Amino acid sequence: MMKKTFWDRWGTPLILLIGFALSMALPASGLINPYIELVLKYIGINIILTISLNLVNGYMGEFSVGHAGFMAIGAYVSSILTVWVFPAAWEGVLFPLALLAGGIAAGLAGLGIAFPSFKTRGDYLAIVTLAFNMIIKSVLENLEVLGGPRGFMGMSKLTTLWWVYLVVVLVVYLARNFVYSSFGRGVLSIREDETAASLVSVNTRQVKVLTFVFSAFLAGLAGGLFAHELQFINPRSFTILKSTDMLVMVYLGGIGSLGGSILGATVFTVVMEGLRSVLQLLNISQEWRLVVAPLMLILLMLFRPQGIMGLREFRFLIPLQERSEAIQKARETARTQRRIGEVRS
Amino acid sequence: MEFYIQQVLNALQVGSVYALIALGYTMVYGILTMINFAHGDIFMVSTYLAFFFSTFFLAVFSNASPLLVFVSTLLVAMFGTALLAVLIERVAYKPLRTAPRISAVITALGVGLFLENFMVAFKPVGPAPRFLPPLIPQINYTFGGVTVSSIQIVIIVVSALVMFLLDTIVRRTMVGMAMRAISWDKFTAPLMGIPVDRVISLTFALGASIAAVGGTLYGMAYTIDPYMGIRIGWWAFISAVVGGIGNIRGAMLGGFILGFVEIFTPVFLPSTYRDFVAFSLLLLLLIFRPTGILGRPVAQKV
Structure with missing residues (x-):
C-alpha cells in the first residue's frame, strides 16, 4: 500500500474544479471563439460515445456496430422532453432530467437488444446491432410526428460547454468505477476467455447484458447533448457512418483503456476538423474528408491495432489503492494479449 | 391475379440480384468465418466498371451486336471486380488472418x-445517379395482363445459370472440394496439400465476379449510384443471413425471400417501410433461428 500524499488525495479534484471553472469562464469571457467552443463540445460528446463503445468492444470483447442507434434514441427522447413536455421557462433547469431520460430510454433499448443476442457469442451482436441501427433510422424516418426524414427541431441551445464538461467528468468517473469494480473484472474476464470466466462463477450472461445496457445508456446521454447542441436532428445523423466514426475513435485511442478513449476522441475530432480547413485551403472538395475516417480505420487495424494507448491507462484514472500494482499489471495484460494472439494464429 | 403474377416476376428479378450478391457474402463467411462487409461496395464498383466499359465500348463500336456488347461488358466487369476483390483481400484481410477474428471484420x-x-468524392463518378447505356434492346412481351421485358428475362435466366454453375463448381470440382475442406477445418486442409492462400483468393475472386454479374444485370434495369453498395449490399447481406450464412443454397433462397419482401412490402405498407420490414425480419430470425433457414447449428467448442 502506497502512502497517500496531498496530491494523490486532492490533485484530481482540484484539477477537475479548475477545469470546470475554465469551461464556464472561457466561452463567457470571449477568449475562445464560438467555433473552438463548438469543437470542444464535440470532443466532449465524442469522448462519451467512445467510452460507451469501448465498454462493449474494448473491455468486453464483443462487437457492436450500431451505437448510433442508441445515440439517436437519446437524442430524440431528450429533445421531445425539452420541446414538448417541459415548460419553456424551466427547460434550463430540467435539462439534466431530459438527458437522463434519453439515456434511460437508450438503456432500455439496449436491454431489448442485448437480451436475445447474448444467447450466443460471435458475430451475432454485430449483425443484431447493425439491424437495430437500420431499424431505428427507418422508424424515425417513418414517424411523421417527429418530422420523419426532415428531422426534429425546436430545441434551445441547452448544451453549454460546462454541461458537456460535467457530463464527461461524470461519465469518466462512472466508467472508471465500473471497470475497476469486481463487476468490471467479470467484464474483462469475458474478453479473455468466456468459458474460463463462467467456470470461476462469473454470471457471463448477466454481465454481458448489464454492460451493454450501461454502454447504451452512455450513448443515449451523448445523443441528448448532441441534439441540444445542433438544435436540429434528423435520422441521417445516426446512420452506420456515425457508428463507424465511433469505431475509429475506439480503435484509435486503444481498446480497453479510458485514457485511450479520451485521447482517441480528442485526436479524431481535432483531425477531422483540421482536415476541413486544410481541404478548404487546398481547394479540394470536402467530400474527401469522408474518405479519411474509413482509411484511418483500415490503417489502424493493419499497423497499430492496439491504438495510441494499447491497453495502458493514465495514472490518474486508476483507483488509488491500485496505482502501484497497475503498471505491473498493464505489462502482464499486454503480454497475455500477445500470447493470445500467438495461440489464435 | 395478373397483378400478383407481375409482382412475382418483379420479385424474381430483384431476388436474383440479391441472391448473386449474397453468394459472395456467404462464400467468404463459409471459408474464413468472416463477414466481408465490403462486399456490397465491391458490387457497387462492379456496376461502375460495367457503366464505364459499356459506354466506352458503344462509343467506339456503335453498331456492335447486343450479344457482343452484353457478354464483353459482363466479362470485363467480372474480371475487374475479381481483381479488386483479390487486391483488397491481399492488402487488407490477409495480414489480419492471425489477428483476433473481429479485426478483419472491422477492416x-x-x-x-x-x-x-x-466513389462519391472521385470526380468521374460522383454522387449523381447514372444509367447504363442499353446493352440489349428492350422488348416487352405481354401474356394476358402480364408484361415481361427482355431485360427481365435476361436477368432471371443469367442469374439462374450463374447460380447453377457456382453450385456445380463448389460441389463437383477439385477447387470446390478444396473450398469445402478449408471451411470444414482450416488447420488440417493445408496438411492435405491444399494451397490455402490461393483457394481463399480464388473464393474472393469468385464471389466478386458473381457480384459483378449481379451488378451488370442490376445496372441494366435500374439507375446506379455510389450509395447503392449500402442499400443493395445490406439487403444481400440479410439474404445471406436469412438463408443461413455459409450455406450457398441458403444464400440463393434468402435472396429470393428478400426479393419478395422488397416487392410485396409496398402492397401492404408504405414503401418507406421496406428497410424496417427487412431488418425486423433479420432480427426476428436471429432471435428464433440464429443459424438461418438452411444453416446448421454449430456447437461452441472449448
Whole structure:
C-alpha cells in the first residue's frame, strides 16, 4: 500500500474544479471563439460515445456496430422532453432530467437488444446491432410526428460547454468505477476467455447484458447533448457512418483503456476538423474528408491495432489503492494479449 | 391475379440480384468465418466498371451486336471486380488472418465505407445517379395482363445459370472440394496439400465476379449510384443471413425471400417501410433461428 500524499488525495479534484471553472469562464469571457467552443463540445460528446463503445468492444470483447442507434434514441427522447413536455421557462433547469431520460430510454433499448443476442457469442451482436441501427433510422424516418426524414427541431441551445464538461467528468468517473469494480473484472474476464470466466462463477450472461445496457445508456446521454447542441436532428445523423466514426475513435485511442478513449476522441475530432480547413485551403472538395475516417480505420487495424494507448491507462484514472500494482499489471495484460494472439494464429 | 403474377416476376428479378450478391457474402463467411462487409461496395464498383466499359465500348463500336456488347461488358466487369476483390483481400484481410477474428471484420467495414466515399468524392463518378447505356434492346412481351421485358428475362435466366454453375463448381470440382475442406477445418486442409492462400483468393475472386454479374444485370434495369453498395449490399447481406450464412443454397433462397419482401412490402405498407420490414425480419430470425433457414447449428467448442 502506497502512502497517500496531498496530491494523490486532492490533485484530481482540484484539477477537475479548475477545469470546470475554465469551461464556464472561457466561452463567457470571449477568449475562445464560438467555433473552438463548438469543437470542444464535440470532443466532449465524442469522448462519451467512445467510452460507451469501448465498454462493449474494448473491455468486453464483443462487437457492436450500431451505437448510433442508441445515440439517436437519446437524442430524440431528450429533445421531445425539452420541446414538448417541459415548460419553456424551466427547460434550463430540467435539462439534466431530459438527458437522463434519453439515456434511460437508450438503456432500455439496449436491454431489448442485448437480451436475445447474448444467447450466443460471435458475430451475432454485430449483425443484431447493425439491424437495430437500420431499424431505428427507418422508424424515425417513418414517424411523421417527429418530422420523419426532415428531422426534429425546436430545441434551445441547452448544451453549454460546462454541461458537456460535467457530463464527461461524470461519465469518466462512472466508467472508471465500473471497470475497476469486481463487476468490471467479470467484464474483462469475458474478453479473455468466456468459458474460463463462467467456470470461476462469473454470471457471463448477466454481465454481458448489464454492460451493454450501461454502454447504451452512455450513448443515449451523448445523443441528448448532441441534439441540444445542433438544435436540429434528423435520422441521417445516426446512420452506420456515425457508428463507424465511433469505431475509429475506439480503435484509435486503444481498446480497453479510458485514457485511450479520451485521447482517441480528442485526436479524431481535432483531425477531422483540421482536415476541413486544410481541404478548404487546398481547394479540394470536402467530400474527401469522408474518405479519411474509413482509411484511418483500415490503417489502424493493419499497423497499430492496439491504438495510441494499447491497453495502458493514465495514472490518474486508476483507483488509488491500485496505482502501484497497475503498471505491473498493464505489462502482464499486454503480454497475455500477445500470447493470445500467438495461440489464435 | 395478373397483378400478383407481375409482382412475382418483379420479385424474381430483384431476388436474383440479391441472391448473386449474397453468394459472395456467404462464400467468404463459409471459408474464413468472416463477414466481408465490403462486399456490397465491391458490387457497387462492379456496376461502375460495367457503366464505364459499356459506354466506352458503344462509343467506339456503335453498331456492335447486343450479344457482343452484353457478354464483353459482363466479362470485363467480372474480371475487374475479381481483381479488386483479390487486391483488397491481399492488402487488407490477409495480414489480419492471425489477428483476433473481429479485426478483419472491422477492416472490411472500413474498406466498404472507403470504397463508397471514394466513389462519391472521385470526380468521374460522383454522387449523381447514372444509367447504363442499353446493352440489349428492350422488348416487352405481354401474356394476358402480364408484361415481361427482355431485360427481365435476361436477368432471371443469367442469374439462374450463374447460380447453377457456382453450385456445380463448389460441389463437383477439385477447387470446390478444396473450398469445402478449408471451411470444414482450416488447420488440417493445408496438411492435405491444399494451397490455402490461393483457394481463399480464388473464393474472393469468385464471389466478386458473381457480384459483378449481379451488378451488370442490376445496372441494366435500374439507375446506379455510389450509395447503392449500402442499400443493395445490406439487403444481400440479410439474404445471406436469412438463408443461413455459409450455406450457398441458403444464400440463393434468402435472396429470393428478400426479393419478395422488397416487392410485396409496398402492397401492404408504405414503401418507406421496406428497410424496417427487412431488418425486423433479420432480427426476428436471429432471435428464433440464429443459424438461418438452411444453416446448421454449430456447437461452441472449448
